[in-house]
Amino acid sequence: MDPLTVDPAPGPGQGHDWDDLVRIWEETDAPEGCKVEIIEEIVTVSPPPSKDHNTTAALLQRRLYTVIPEDWEIYQTLGLSLPGRGGIYIPDLVVVDRASATGPGNTVPAAEARLVVEITSRANANHDRVSKVNGCAKAGVELFLLLDPWHSGRPTATLHGEPEGGTYRVLETVEYGRELTLPEPFGLVLDTGVFPIS
Numbered sequence: 493m494d495p496l497t498v499d500p501a502p503g504p505g506q507g508h509d510w511d512d513l514v515r516i517w518e519e520t521d522a523p524e525g526c527k528v529e530i531i532e533e534i535v536t537v538s539p540p541p542s543k544d545h546n547t548t549a550a551l552l553q554r555r556l557y558t559v560i561p562e563d564w565e566i567y568q569t570l571g572l573s574l575p576g577r578g579g580i581y582i583p584d585l586v587v588v589d590r591a592s593a594t595g596p597g598n599t600v601p602a603a604e605a606r607l608v609v610e611i612t613s614r615a616n617a618n619h620d621r622v623s624k625v626n627g628c629a630k631a632g633v634e635l636f637l638l639l640d641p642w643h644s645g646r647p648t649a650t651l652h653g654e655p656e657g658g659t660y661r662v663l664e665t666v667e668y669g670r671e672l673t674l675p676e677p678f679g680l681v682l683d684t685g686v687f688p689i690s
Contacts, residue, residue, distance in 0.1 A: 530580040532579065559679060649672045651663045
């Protein structure tokens, strides 16, 4: 199933009015399990992920909990707001200091994320591979892990980091079945062979 997009008519002047986009995002009554995000000034509703997608997230989350500090958490439905009205993403997993994710509101500044993880789905892989990687780099997210079971040829895991000038450096890319190392403060070697392939 393809994601649904809601593209409101531009307001007076040029482009979209950010407040209107946020209002639509907040008021969208999507079916349970769907993800509503603002990506490149478009409100996008994605269907619930597949069982393999959820299993991958759960396996990675379990591993991450063994290495993160007590005052960090891992969230699957936390909204990240990008600076300059760049968007509102809801990553498949985000590691953030617990204090940042408590209190009023439903988003945290993306720059506060220690790690963002996206697992591609067939229908919206380009959002994860391009739009979200670029958006998180511009926001200064320290690490971005892209798990891509739909990569042409072979499923891959790519770790992006060291954001500078709005772009990431690719720190490591491996095919599923090989190990990938998350640097400190995680210090975790991931066996990507445990992730299911559809």
